[in-house]
Amino acid sequence: NFSQEQVPNDKHFKNLQRAANEAVLPNSSFPTGDISAERSRATFPPEEICTLLNGGRENLRRKAELLKIARQLPCGDKQQRPYLTREEEYVEALRGAFSIWEKVGRGEFTQDDGLILRNLFEMPSGLELHIGMWMPTLRAMATPEQQQRWLEPSTRFEIIGTYAQTELGHGSFLRGLETTATYDKQTRSFVIHSPTPTSTKWWPGGLGKTATHAVVMARLFLDGKDLGPHPFVVQLRSLENHLPLPGITVGDMGPKLGYNGVDNGFLRFDRVRVGRDCLLARFSSVTPAGEYIPPPKGNEKFSYATLVFIRTTLVRDAGLALSKAATIAVRYSAVRRQSAPEAGGQEFQVLDYGNQYANLLPLLATAYAFRFMGKSLLELYYKFEKDRESGDFSLLPELHQLSAGLKAVSTWDAASGIERCRYACGGNGFLQSSGLPRLLTYYLQNVTWDGENSVMALQTARHLVKSLKAVKEGKPVGGSTAYLGSFLTGDSPMTCEVEGAAGWSDPAALLAALEYRATLRIATAADLLEREEAAQGSKDAAWNCCAAELVAAARAHCEAVVVGNFFRTLQALSKGAELSSQSLRVLTKLAALQSIDIIRQDLGDFLIRGYMSSRQADAARLQWRELLKELRPEAVALVDSFGFDDYELHDSAIGRQDGDVYNALLERAAASPLNKSQEGPAYKSVLAKHISSSAPNLKSKL
Amino acid sequence: NFSQEQVPNDKHFKNLQRAANEAVLPNSSFPTGDISAERSRATFPPEEICTLLNGGRENLRRKAELLKIARQLPCGDKQQRPYLTREEEYVEALRGAFSIWEKVGRGEFTQDDGLILRNLFEMPSGLELHIGMWMPTLRAMATPEQQQRWLEPSTRFEIIGTYAQTELGHGSFLRGLETTATYDKQTRSFVIHSPTPTSTKWWPGGLGKTATHAVVMARLFLDGKDLGPHPFVVQLRSLENHLPLPGITVGDMGPKLGYNGVDNGFLRFDRVRVGRDCLLARFSSVTPAGEYIPPPKGNEKFSYATLVFIRTTLVRDAGLALSKAATIAVRYSAVRRQSAPEAGGQEFQVLDYGNQYANLLPLLATAYAFRFMGKSLLELYYKFEKDRESGDFSLLPELHQLSAGLKAVSTWDAASGIERCRYACGGNGFLQSSGLPRLLTYYLQNVTWDGENSVMALQTARHLVKSLKAVKEGKPVGGSTAYLGSFLTGDSPMTCEVEGAAGWSDPAALLAALEYRATLRIATAADLLEREEAAQGSKDAAWNCCAAELVAAARAHCEAVVVGNFFRTLQALSKGAELSSQSLRVLTKLAALQSIDIIRQDLGDFLIRGYMSSRQADAARLQWRELLKELRPEAVALVDSFGFDDYELHDSAIGRQDGDVYNALLERAAASPLNKSQEGPAYKSVLAKHISSSAPNLKSKL
Numbered sequence A, B: 001n002f003s004q005e006q007v008p009n010d011k012h013f014k015n016l017q018r019a020a021n022e023a024v025l026p027n028s029s030f031p032t033g034d035i036s037a038e039r040s041r042a043t044f045p046p047e048e049i050c051t052l053l054n055g056g057r058e059n060l061r062r063k064a065e066l067l068k069i070a071r072q073l074p075c076g077d078k079q080q081r082p083y084l085t086r087e088e089e090y091v092e093a094l095r096g097a098f099s100i101w102e103k104v105g106r107g108e109f110t111q112d113d114g115l116i117l118r119n120l121f122e123m124p125s126g127l128e129l130h131i132g133m134w135m136p137t138l139r140a141m142a143t144p145e146q147q148q149r150w151l152e153p154s155t156r157f158e159i160i161g162t163y164a165q166t167e168l169g170h171g172s173f174l175r176g177l178e179t180t181a182t183y184d185k186q187t188r189s190f191v192i193h194s195p196t197p198t199s200t201k202w203w204p205g206g207l208g209k210t211a212t213h214a215v216v217m218a219r220l221f222l223d224g225k226d227l228g229p230h231p232f233v234v235q236l237r238s239l240e241n242h243l244p245l246p247g248i249t250v251g252d253m254g255p256k257l258g259y260n261g262v263d264n265g266f267l268r269f270d271r272v273r274v275g276r277d278c279l280l281a282r283f284s285s286v287t288p289a290g291e292y293i294p295p296p297k298g299n300e301k302f303s304y305a306t307l308v309f310i311r312t313t314l315v316r317d318a319g320l321a322l323s324k325a326a327t328i329a330v331r332y333s334a335v336r337r338q339s340a341p342e343a344g345g346q347e348f349q350v351l352d353y354g355n356q357y358a359n360l361l362p363l364l365a366t367a368y369a370f371r372f373m374g375k376s377l378l379e380l381y382y383k384f385e386k387d388r389e390s391g392d393f394s395l396l397p398e399l400h401q402l403s404a405g406l407k408a409v410s411t412w413d414a415a416s417g418i419e420r421c422r423y424a425c426g427g428n429g430f431l432q433s434s435g436l437p438r439l440l441t442y443y444l445q446n447v448t449w450d451g452e453n454s455v456m457a458l459q460t461a462r463h464l465v466k467s468l469k470a471v472k473e474g475k476p477v478g479g480s481t482a483y484l485g486s487f488l489t490g491d492s493p494m495t496c497e498v499e500g501a502a503g504w505s506d507p508a509a510l511l512a513a514l515e516y517r518a519t520l521r522i523a524t525a526a527d528l529l530e531r532e533e534a535a536q537g538s539k540d541a542a543w544n545c546c547a548a549e550l551v552a553a554a555r556a557h558c559e560a561v562v563v564g565n566f567f568r569t570l571q572a573l574s575k576g577a578e579l580s581s582q583s584l585r586v587l588t589k590l591a592a593l594q595s596i597d598i599i600r601q602d603l604g605d606f607l608i609r610g611y612m613s614s615r616q617a618d619a620a621r622l623q624w625r626e627l628l629k630e631l632r633p634e635a636v637a638l639v640d641s642f643g644f645d646d647y648e649l650h651d652s653a654i655g656r657q658d659g660d661v662y663n664a665l666l667e668r669a670a671a672s673p674l675n676k677s678q679e680g681p682a683y684k685s686v687l688a689k690h691i692s693s694s695a696p697n698l699k700s701k702l
């Protein structure tokens, strides 16, 4: 047992030990004491923010109950997970997922509880797509009859589905899909076929070894005419013995950087015949005679809406993932002590080094910003859903451009932010027992999945360039790009009006600066685009060669949106009773830090056309330093406010709430599977034939 | 077999297939054709640069021979490695390493061949520290007698050593170590002891289950007096049965983000007695009577030099790792096609998107820059070693500040650069078969190991602040900080003199700008430091709260050094015959791109004190775009010039030299262990009890 001080076992050593300890102990650290001391330094009560972020006391209570259950699930012990082989991880993840959904099926839990439990359990499995895409797609795109046929047994897991769109040769570009579904009038069936290797379906979660069915996106051919990608339900495996059906070649893609509980798969069709009723026909369909019934106008918008919804949840999840990493890194930095001012003196908490807090506090601010942004975006989405019932789709363009760009910016920044939190933990951030490697490697696919980030940012940029054009043509532009109008019409000043460092704590001034920068970048990219169009004579070629500038414009826009939302959220809260003025004051500082940190990093944008003077820029940097200093003592309380149980931090040894990191690290190390035997697994087979005591002189002359 | 087009197996389908293929094939991609076309676009012969970077034709020939051998080693098949369990990886890595070193031992290979083979094999094992630290430390710090005792059997692997410095509570701060070595006059022995849990040795490679011995850094106590950390050789395990010796608790730390073939370990001493002759005594020693013989003046410098050497190799390795990632990403981006301008038209190579080449080309430039920097730094180191023989240590301070800062900047940028290369490969960069996950996760520890990066950057910053002070006091300052003098005395102009975009292709102008920026950041940080010292009354507290600005100053300095070295290298080469003018022209563009990319990202530094006008800044951005366009067609040839065999790219399916990425991806997927059975490993145990065909309507009405 490493967690106890060893006691002298021999009188002879008594003196030696005392001498050693006397000299050495002043260096030793007392992490649990450090973390309590940090908590008492904060100027606000973390419970308030925690209740707010977690959606109320009742939710917190329910989470606590579900946490107990999650720990008891098969493979619920997160400490064991890094030891699993790929195969075990795949099997155990499924076992865990089933035991959640069985409980839901038996009515022990509500559907919502099931989803919370799945998030707490955090072990993605072959069922992710069944829950997250297969069933939602059936709900959205299938006729009532089709829903009865497939959705019904899906809720009982009698069949398991996935969503197969991406192909080996075709990812971001949906219209490039090669899989064909050719209607055969004689047999009134579709023939699903993969004509080339690049048409192999590639990536769908659960496709490898789990799914029995899939929604397959394939090009519909009627009488030789290509009608573009349409969704078909195809059964892939026998329900009797789980073997692939004739004409179907399907399997797992092999191990990935993370997310290895999921069997992402490949799938090739050799002329697989499915009934006419396998085309998901809520919107478009094919008559027995082979005539195409096109979708009504709203259809595209409908399938769009599902994507938009998922992207919206990814913004929220970016905030969650970054909050977790920040919790680990801030707590560890508060108890980690390194370097003493004088020999034998107490060492500094590493959170007191400027490099450390200047790294971590803005990431903490970003985590809050994304969480508030995710919440607002979801609210906007639900408003859209309500409007839609009365046929009003007017919110969709705004939702689309916001969710695409924000998905990109938030997942990029969360991914790099988690990694920076990991760096801040030194060597121990490299250990699986810190929780950070798993947090990182299971997060990273979000920059690619559900819309590759650069491609997403470019979609937003297209909207921004159009909005700018509209403004220039005198058309009204509302929503999140309204600022373009203000700047171009001169309503917003093109020079910054801030005076002194304190001036940089004014939310209006900060937001104005970020909106100015977005305007500048959008205008610069649009100018460039126009010039390239003229020079190259091809709109596509011009667009492609301006893509870096367009992505930068989309980022600036999204950052302004995020900061604007952060301040607006706080303003709204200041009118309610949920937060005390102490909590509000600290969060307002955090929002200001978030803004100034962006300004500081891209100062060139503010200086190049004279928006700021160098005096104002210097003042911004001063205020940045000031905010960092003011927020430093609040750091631990600000991560406590997220309200994560240690279990939600992948049971991180270094992110523990109680600060007792060293004992935890030792305990976790001792549990390494290599320690099963004292001599280790390589001794007999590899080491023994080399190691030898035969060398002369080897023995000490003690 | 997925790699062949399937042929129609039924007459009935013939027409369907033709129809489908006709409509679809124009979309299909021909990666091997694309990569050949790219090669023929380049304006220079890659062989020249390849020969240069690989140190001559003979080295290349030797590498090709050793590659064949590496593939044949135990576990030489890199494609299998992602399937290994932690335990297997540990054992197989050792097996592979031994088979290399046995061959060296038998004289089949030279020591140098052994090192090359180890780099090609790329499977770090429990022997890394034996080779990389244990033996070098004995060579540097042991007396001839001690060398005979331990070094001799070490070369035959009869004993295996490691280097145990870091402790659970003590990483960056060496003087904080708690392990004690207390001299006992009566028995003329040292008692090595770990008084607290935080004094547990923590991290040494090979310590867990492999090493029989360790150099242990422990505080030497003589008569109760603390003489600070000294190196002791301690035997840890019996050479008969590999069991830990009495008083020793030792084991593996558990799995990490990567590097899992290595058994990094923990170690605790319970009053372990070792002979007086176990203190490495080349420099300092203890007499039998317990008197301390202090080291001569040069000692510190000597042990320093080893660290400096390792950091120097890490700069070179950063260049190597980033070259590999860039090779994979550039080749894949050249053959990956995504998005067609019109329906059914051929899709664009993704390398033709501005976001993609603006991302990848500067990373490629950075890879070259680090490789040249690593080479120059190693040359400087060898010059120092030679000087040292005649007692001249004058190069050491410069080497120290350069290697610390450059280690930090190069490993930071290589780590984030590898990750950006991975992002650029979309979903496939997440697959282990792309090679990128392994490249990344095995690289990442370099930001922490051998000097945590922020701490390293701060060491360089300390030197920079001192140099600035010296300049202000009118003292001469040479070496890489000489520019400080030029700016402060007015020899270098404080405003930029570049005219037009083309002016930004002048190496002198680019270097001047980067040196200006370094000067500005150093001066800003030093000012701040002075003000904080006055305000806080504590030098330490002032330093700590300026650490972010000091790290930023060190970065700017290092970037100027790297760029300066890049241009100087090319200038020197222009005088020789190794490179043709075509190759030189392309490399010069690359160096310019590297410089302008830094300027572009931190434009604020150049505008805030009026070094550049906005017109000059605009011109720099224009030139950046121009260089990107000019270098785009050279990209594949520039990565070919690194001369990596596919094997050196972790057998990446998407970075293949021949461009045949899709067939490779399919082959690798098919080999996934989950595909061993058709129904998969979860069917019987988990899935079967849910899946059922009993639902009504499930059958198609086909």
Ligand SMILES: Cc1cc2nc3c(=O)[nH]c(=O)nc-3n(C[C@H](O)[C@H](O)[C@H](O)COP(=O)(O)OP(=O)(O)OC[C@H]3O[C@@H](n4cnc5c(N)ncnc54)[C@H](O)[C@@H]3O)c2cc1C
Binding pocket: A129, A163, A164, A165, A166, A170, A171, A172, A173, A202, A203, A204, A205, A259, A264, A445, A448, A449, A450, A451, A452, A453, A454, A455, A458, A547, B336, B338, B339, B350, B353, B355, B356, B423, B424, B425, B426, B427, B428, B430
């Ligand atoms: C973990 C994971 C799970 C997945 N699950 C599923 C699933 O369940 N079902 C499914 O169907 N798919 C799934 N996918 C696939 C996913 O949808 C694709 O990876 C994603 O659409 C991106 O496509 P790609 O990987 O082909 O990247 P590509 O589109 O090939 O992108 C490669 C590079 O090219 C650039 N690029 C591409 N097009 C453009 C453009 N027009 N302009 C500028 N730059 C461009 C990108 O920025 C990127 O840098 C999954 C992927 C992952 C990683």
Ligand SMILES: Cc1cc2nc3c(=O)[nH]c(=O)nc-3n(C[C@H](O)[C@H](O)[C@H](O)COP(=O)(O)OP(=O)(O)OC[C@H]3O[C@@H](n4cnc5c(N)ncnc54)[C@H](O)[C@@H]3O)c2cc1C
Binding pocket: A336, A338, A339, A350, A353, A355, A356, A423, A424, A425, A426, A427, A428, A430, B129, B163, B164, B165, B166, B170, B171, B172, B173, B202, B203, B204, B205, B259, B264, B445, B448, B449, B450, B451, B452, B453, B454, B455, B458, B547
């Ligand atoms: C893969 C791997 C292999 C290793 N192998 C060995 C080995 O063989 N032998 C061995 O002895 N050790 C080994 N180490 C340990 C390694 O040397 C330490 O991890 C390293 O020295 C950093 O110390 P730390 O991890 O304690 O980080 P810390 O020093 O605790 O750093 C944590 C954070 O605090 C900050 N910080 C710390 N001090 C300061 C300061 N003075 N000023 C400003 N910021 C500061 C850092 O920037 C960092 O962000 C290994 C580590 C790894 C990851």
